[in-house]
Amino acid sequence: MKLRPCLLVLLWLPLGTFAQSEAELKRYADLDRQCEAARERKLAPLRAEKIEACVRDQKRARTDCESELANFGNTQAKAGGGAVGGLFYDLPQCLAATAARNQYRQ
Numbered sequence: 001m002k003l004r005p006c007l008l009v010l011l012w013l014p015l016g017t018f019a020q021s022e023a024e025l026k027r028y029a030d031l032d033r034q035c036e037a038a039r040e041r042k043l044a045p046l047r048a049e050k051i052e053a054c055v056r057d058q059k060r061a062r063t064d065c066e067s068e069l070a071n072f073g074n075t076q077a078k079a080g081g082g083a084v085g086g087l088f089y090d091l092p093q094c095l096a097a098t099a100a101r102n103q104y105r106q
Contacts, residue, residue, distance in 0.1 A: 020104065028104075031097035038093040039086070043073040046087075 020028075047069055054065035075086040088094070
């Protein structure tokens, strides 16, 4: 019977070892928000330029161009599997977010 409490403690111990604290999760989310906000500031003028070119050069409706280009610069799935990487993940805010997550994983 004494063995049962020991087993429970031993089974529970790894969960506590690998669990992230609420503060860490909040920090990661904050770093991710900063990254996405910085990316959006860089992507917005590029999207606007692409939309204008679509309307002007292809003579398409603005709503069609806006809909088609709404995700320009974001990571896109490829038909055969895999993904095409998004733009501006090399910004300092995004590098900091990635470094924080990688540091936890080590």
